[in-house]
Amino acid sequence: MAVSVAPGHGVGHDDHDGGHDDILYRETRDMRLMGFVLFLGADVVLFSSYIFAYIYLRNSIPSWPPPGPDGHALPRLDTAFAAFNSIVLFGSGVTMHWALEHWKHGNKARYNLFMWLTIFLGIGFLGGQAYEYAHAAIGGWSGNTFGASFFTLTGMHGLHVAVGVGFLFALWLQTTRGVYTKERFFGLTAGTLYWHFVDVIWVVLFFLFYLW
Amino acid sequence: MELANIEKIVAFIGALVVFSFAIIGLRGEWRKTGLDDQVTKVLLGLMAFGCILVVLACFGILPHTAAGGPA
Numbered sequence: 150m151a152v153s154v155a156p157g158h159g160v161g162h163d164d165h166d167g168g169h170d171d172i173l174y175r176e177t178r179d180m181r182l183m184g185f186v187l188f189l190g191a192d193v194v195l196f197s198s199y200i201f202a203y204i205y206l207r208n209s210i211p212s213w214p215p216p217g218p219d220g221h222a223l224p225r226l227d228t229a230f231a232a233f234n235s236i237v238l239f240g241s242g243v244t245m246h247w248a249l250e251h252w253k254h255g256n257k258a259r260y261n262l263f264m265w266l267t268i269f270l271g272i273g274f275l276g277g278q279a280y281e282y283a284h285a286a287i288g289g290w291s292g293n294t295f296g297a298s299f300f301t302l303t304g305m306h307g308l309h310v311a312v313g314v315g316f317l318f319a320l321w322l323q324t325t326r327g328v329y330t331k332e333r334f335f336g337l338t339a340g341t342l343y344w345h346f347v348d349v350i351w352v353v354l355f356f357l358f359y360l361w
Numbered sequence: 362m363e364l365a366n367i368e369k370i371v372a373f374i375g376a377l378v379v380f381s382f383a384i385i386g387l388r389g390e391w392r393k394t395g396l397d398d399q400v401t402k403v404l405l406g407l408m409a410f411g412c413i414l415v416v417l418a419c420f421g422i423l424p425h426t427a428a429g430g431p432a
Contacts, residue, residue: 243408342401342404
């Protein structure tokens with residue numbers, strides 16, 4: 150594999166402990182990381198535009214939640230269940246963090262345990278969201294601005310969680326096939342950052358829809 | 362006991378556990394300086410803040426959670 154090495158990057162040292170692939174990995178890791186962080190930044194912009202649209206809608210109506218088709222105010226969402234479901238998702242963020250830490254320290258058994266816990270908790274959160282969709286008495290997607298905002302924003306977030314679960318499963322498959330080592334694990338770093346990002350978006354949505 | 366109260370108790374205990382582990386993780390990241398470490402610090406901090414929101418919701422401290430449970 151042809152690799153160009155910039156002056157001052159210690160070619161001799163890199164050749165000594167791994168060859169061209171290691172040089173390529175080290176030289177491109179920061180660029181790939183920056184690209185991934187920019188991707189997350191773009192996702193922040195996407196969510197922000199919807200969130201500010203929701204805030205605008207909410208502030209343009211005298212009473213919130215707005216009245217339903219029968220003229221009565223819509224009920225507030227179930228805060229207790231949302232708090233429970235939020236902790237399921239936040240817990241998955243912590244387990245993902247520890248999965249990465251155990252991978253860095255070469256403890257594959259604990260990595261597997263925490264990775265699968267993360268995946269199960271992510272699926273659990275999606276199940277909780279599906280339950281809430283089935284029971285939320287706020288008039289569906291097209292009935293009123295509250296329902297439209299709620300289902301659009303939480304649906305978009307749920308889609309991110311579903312993609313994240315698939316992402317984590319793909320990463321786990323890659324680790325079983327030896328794609329990553331203790332020293333080279335960019336995919337796991339990206340997966341962890343993505344999962345934390347999904348958690349943090351939920352912090353905002355939880356506040357906006359259930360606590361505000 | 363009502364289902365809403367059980368959910369609140371579980372959420373409260375879970376929030377304490379998750380908050381503790383998030384802070385431990387944050388302390389572990391604190392001295393690291395890489396871009397991924399910096400982003401992780403911000404995200405873990407916000408997640409810990411999310412746990413505080415859950416605790417406030419469980420105790421009905423925030424304005425719209427005083428009644429608690431399903432509306």
